[in-house]
Amino acid sequence: MLLASDVKFYSVYANPMKIKDKEKTASLLGSVFPEIEYSTLYDKLHKQSHFVWIKKNITPRKYQELLTLGIPGLYFETTYRRVYPQQNMFAHIIGYVNIDNSGIAGIEYFLNNHFMGEEIFLTLDHRVQYFLRKELKYVMKRYRALGASGIVIDVNNGDIIAMSSIPDFDPNKPYTNVTDAQRFNKTTLGIYEIGSIFKFFTLALALQEKVVDLEESIFIQKPYYVAGFEIKDLFNMDYSTVREIVTKSSNIGIAMIAQRLEIQQHKDFLISLGFADKLSLPMPEVTTPLFPMYWDTSTQITASYGYGLSISLLHTIIAFAALANGGILHQPQIFLSDQPVEGKRVIGRDISEMLRGVMAETVVLGTGKRSKIEGYNIGGKSGSAEKSILGKYRKDQNLASFIAVFPIEDPKYAILIMVDEPKREGFATGGIITAPSVKNVIEDIAVLLDNSILKNL
Numbered sequence: 001m002l003l004a005s006d007v008k009f010y011s012v013y014a015n016p017m018k019i020k021d022k023e024k025t026a027s028l029l030g031s032v033f034p035e036i037e038y039s040t041l042y043d044k045l046h047k048q049s050h051f052v053w054i055k056k057n058i059t060p061r062k063y064q065e066l067l068t069l070g071i072p073g074l075y076f077e078t079t080y081r082r083v084y085p086q087q088n089m090f091a092h093i094i095g096y097v098n099i100d101n102s103g104i105a106g107i108e109y110f111l112n113n114h115f116m117g118e119e120i121f122l123t124l125d126h127r128v129q130y131f132l133r134k135e136l137k138y139v140m141k142r143y144r145a146l147g148a149s150g151i152v153i154d155v156n157n158g159d160i161i162a163m164s165s166i167p168d169f170d171p172n173k174p175y176t177n178v179t180d181a182q183r184f185n186k187t188t189l190g191i192y193e194i195g196s197i198f199k200f201f202t203l204a205l206a207l208q209e210k211v212v213d214l215e216e217s218i219f220i221q222k223p224y225y226v227a228g229f230e231i232k233d234l235f236n237m238d239y240s241t242v243r244e245i246v247t248k249s250s251n252i253g254i255a256m257i258a259q260r261l262e263i264q265q266h267k268d269f270l271i272s273l274g275f276a277d278k279l280s281l282p283m284p285e286v287t288t289p290l291f292p293m294y295w296d297t298s299t300q301i302t303a304s305y306g307y308g309l310s311i312s313l314l315h316t317i318i319a320f321a322a323l324a325n326g327g328i329l330h331q332p333q334i335f336l337s338d339q340p341v342e343g344k345r346v347i348g349r350d351i352s353e354m355l356r357g358v359m360a361e362t363v364v365l366g367t368g369k370r371s372k373i374e375g376y377n378i379g380g381k382s383g384s385a386e387k388s389i390l391g392k393y394r395k396d397q398n399l400a401s402f403i404a405v406f407p408i409e410d411p412k413y414a415i416l417i418m419v420d421e422p423k424r425e426g427f428a429t430g431g432i433i434t435a436p437s438v439k440n441v442i443e444d445i446a447v448l449l450d451n452s453i454l455k456n457l
Helices: 022-032 038-045 060-069 087-094 106-111 126-142 196-208 242-247 251-258 263-272 297-304 313-324 349-365 435-449
Strands: 005-014 052-058 074-083 147-154 160-166 217-219 224-226 229-231 239-241 379-389 392-406 413-420
Touching: 005 060, 022 038, 022 060, 038 052, 052 060, 052 074, 060 074, 087 106, 087 126, 087 160, 126 147, 126 160, 126 413, 126 435, 147 313, 147 435, 196 242, 196 251, 196 263, 196 297, 196 313, 196 349, 196 379, 217 251, 224 251, 224 297, 229 251, 239 242, 242 251, 242 349, 251 297, 263 297, 313 349, 313 392, 313 413, 349 379, 349 392, 379 435, 392 435, 413 435
Parallel strands: none
Antiparallel strands: 005 052, 005 074, 147 160, 147 413, 217 239, 224 229, 379 392, 392 413
16 A cells, blocks of 8 residues: 655746737636636736746646647646655654655654655555554544554564554645644653553563462552552452452552562563663654663552553553563564564563463453453453643543453464543543453454454454
8 A cells, every 4th residue: 555655746837928929828728727817817927027837736637738738938847745645544654744845754754864765665554554543533532532542563573563643634734733732643752651551561570580470379468558658459359369460450469579579670671671762663753761760669669560660652562562472572663574573582481471371361350351352362451540740640630551462372463552531430441441442453453464363253
């Protein structure tokens, strides 16, 4: 599918000094451009000038008509204009150009100095992009949210298959009634406290370092204080296994697990997942995470359940994919390549296998029940985080997210959706708001990506 192309346009101008029969010429021009008044053309051709514009950016058909007429004193200027046939669909990825056809956003910016004039192929799948964007628009409208964003990747090489940020804009008209909110790419430029998705990163390290066993039972102590701050859970859990602490999303339980880890060890593991570094992506709208360099007990505990550090959605899905794919962290890819992509190992294969089991159980028995698909196994985790406004967390302004890997027994793809400030009576968590959206998208795209993975659906 063509996402961007240069289209040739012609502009026609005249030298009145070289046109003898101005009345006839005005009449002929009027037959080609009926939208221009005869009097306007007549006045232009009677100017004491060697140059007057007749019409800019005419179609090839109009150009041919004028050539056929063979009007003396008429000349043409050829220009090229960047055109985006898919309009809003890939706006934040492709970007747009300025009046001089120079890229100033998205991949267009990168192409200013690379691949000039070459045909570029991307990892994107327009079918997946369509269904992802459609769901994002739906969930944003349903919950009267500020925005919604999502990403689909190949977990085994980091290829970005779809990426969308809503609200968006038409790159053919990037300056026409377009707000800053529409231009802002929430998937790569926005950074957020992700919330409970981080419990899987804490669990991964705890299993890797053998400080917990999945079947170990832990008493969820209440009230639970760390460095003078009380940590709370949404639900009462009492005695719970390590597995249940993650599947049912206990902040207290994961904090107790985190305290078995050394602080520096925990910090270094998150750094190894890329949470302190800017991702390498050929577009300017890529941000550096807010990662605390000084860690104490309080930092470690809040980080264990996704607070106190802010990363992008792309950081999140790339790292989560590594937990599920056998333990290999890949950098995100947007340019299609036939060369093998190497990653780095961050956890062992055995740990990844255990984590996949917990991911699957989260969907079947835990906070991800609303993402469950009959006859098809996925694994995932919800994330909910209160937004910090002027240094204070607001219960009525939150981020609801859900991440899933599919099929969970042999992971191929991952999807992450986040909704910004959904409005709903009662809880507005990731398990309630975004898990159904992830389910909807997977049901739409799984069969498109791989027919074999839905043979039992």
